[in-house]
Amino acid sequence: MTLPTSMNALILKEDGFGNTRTGSAIETLEPYLDYGILPVPKPGPGEVLIRVRMASVNPSDLYFIKGEYGQPRVKGAAAGFEGVGDVIDGNGLFARYLKGKRVAFAGAVNGSGAWAEYVVVQAATCVPVKKAMRDEDAAGHVVNPVTAWTMFDIVKQSKSKSFVFTAAFSQLGKLMAGLARDNGYAMIAIIRKQSQEAHLRELGAKHVLVQSDPDFDTKLAALMKSEKPRVLLDAVANQVSADIFSAMPARARWVVYGKLDTEAPALNEPGQLIFMNKKIEGFWLVNWFKRASMLEKLMTIRAVQNRFISGAWSTEVVATVKLEDAMRELPEALKLGDGKVMIKP
Numbered sequence: 001m002t003l004p005t006s007m008n009a010l011i012l013k014e015d016g017f018g019n020t021r022t023g024s025a026i027e028t029l030e031p032y033l034d035y036g037i038l039p040v041p042k043p044g045p046g047e048v049l050i051r052v053r054m055a056s057v058n059p060s061d062l063y064f065i066k067g068e069y070g071q072p073r074v075k076g077a078a079a080g081f082e083g084v085g086d087v088i089d090g091n092g093l094f095a096r097y098l099k100g101k102r103v104a105f106a107g108a109v110n111g112s113g114a115w116a117e118y119v120v121v122q123a124a125t126c127v128p129v130k131k132a133m134r135d136e137d138a139a140g141h142v143v144n145p146v147t148a149w150t151m152f153d154i155v156k157q158s159k160s161k162s163f164v165f166t167a168a169f170s171q172l173g174k175l176m177a178g179l180a181r182d183n184g185y186a187m188i189a190i191i192r193k194q195s196q197e198a199h200l201r202e203l204g205a206k207h208v209l210v211q212s213d214p215d216f217d218t219k220l221a222a223l224m225k226s227e228k229p230r231v232l233l234d235a236v237a238n239q240v241s242a243d244i245f246s247a248m249p250a251r252a253r254w255v256v257y258g259k260l261d262t263e264a265p266a267l268n269e270p271g272q273l274i275f276m277n278k279k280i281e282g283f284w285l286v287n288w289f290k291r292a293s294m295l296e297k298l299m300t301i302r303a304v305q306n307r308f309i310s311g312a313w314s315t316e317v318v319a320t321v322k323l324e325d326a327m328r329e330l331p332e333a334l335k336l337g338d339g340k341v342m343i344k345p
């Protein structure tokens with residue numbers, strides 16, 4: 001098959017970091033991206049060229065294009081961290097083994113990105129996808145499901161059979177709800193919209209608290225007594241999060257893994273860090289990938305794929321936007337809420 005020399009892509013307009021802290025909300029893509037043409041990237045040693053089938057849109061992508069994420073932008077490169085596609089070329093033994101296979105990927109190289117027709121990634125980071133897995137599940141297979149699986153280990157290590165989870169109707173929250181129920185843990189899910197409560201309970205959350213409920217504090221305090229959660233898994237990091245942490249029992253850990261709210265929280269009870277042995281820390285999947293052994297990674301990937309194939313997990317997609325329409329349609333699609341948005345070349 002002859003490869004084209006150029007491709008369509010959503011291209012970053014700026015370099016480095018931005019000086020805003022506006023979060024993942026997007027009104028328009030114009031300041032950050034152009035829809036345009038790039039050369040088809042060439043795989044270097046140990047790399048593969050993938051024809052993208054579908055790419056996911058995660059909050060991290062949105063922070064990144066604005067220059068608000070933990071790694072700098074490269075002007076002129078394609079955006080998009082994660083997706084699924086077919087390996088069509090590669091350099092090196094493993095790369096050649098992957099040729100013709102459908103793979104999930106996260107983290108492109110050589111100025112390429114997932115929001116494009118073609119992407120180059122390191123062969124070693126590709127995850128061959130079993131036939132029975134849907135593209136919708138495979139496109140978001142690495143970042144959120146692996147994060148859910150590894151953060152659930154933090155809960156298991158806490159020696160409490162419960163945990164608190166904010167932004168619980170996120171894809172990650174939905175995955176955690178299933179893991180909690182299937183392993184006999186009580187998830188105390190915190191959400192903003194009452195309309196999401198019933199579905200979250202169906203997915204496995206034992207308790208669901210709506211932030212705007214006038215009895216929120218009383219209900220939370222009662223759950224702290226009855227369930228004694230020791231871990232707060234938090235992607236919001238605002239005052240609600242800080243107050244939940246203050247209400248938690250001794251030895252509680254506040255694990256911040258996202259910053260969905262732009263508010264800077266105040267820690268009203270810092271003495272708890274001293275006298276109640278409470279701790280505040282961060283979690284970033286990138287560090288887990290650096291730290292975990294190859295065996296641990298393979299076992300995690302296999303467990304994650306099996307959960308999707310068995311139907312224990314499913315990616316709830318609210319919209320699929322064509323790459324060529326993304327500049328116009330993506331911001332509106334993201335406002336639909338309650339599920340993932342995908343981009344399809």
Ligand SMILES: NC(=O)c1ccc[n+]([C@@H]2O[C@H](COP(=O)([O-])OP(=O)(O)OC[C@H]3O[C@@H](n4cnc5c(N)ncnc54)[C@H](OP(=O)(O)O)[C@@H]3O)[C@@H](O)[C@H]2O)c1
Nearest residue numbers: 059147167169170171172192235257258260261283284285
């Ligand atoms: N550290 C890591 O390694 C790592 C890995 C994966 C993901 N993450 C983080 O995990 C988080 C969830 O990712 P996802 O892909 O699962 O998200 P998602 O499916 O896109 O859902 C986003 C959720 O965030 C909620 N939200 C947005 N702004 C909020 C605010 N100010 N207060 C409370 N809730 C808010 C939304 O709630 P509504 O439904 O009420 O609108 C929605 O449920 C993100 O912050 C992402 O960056 C971190």
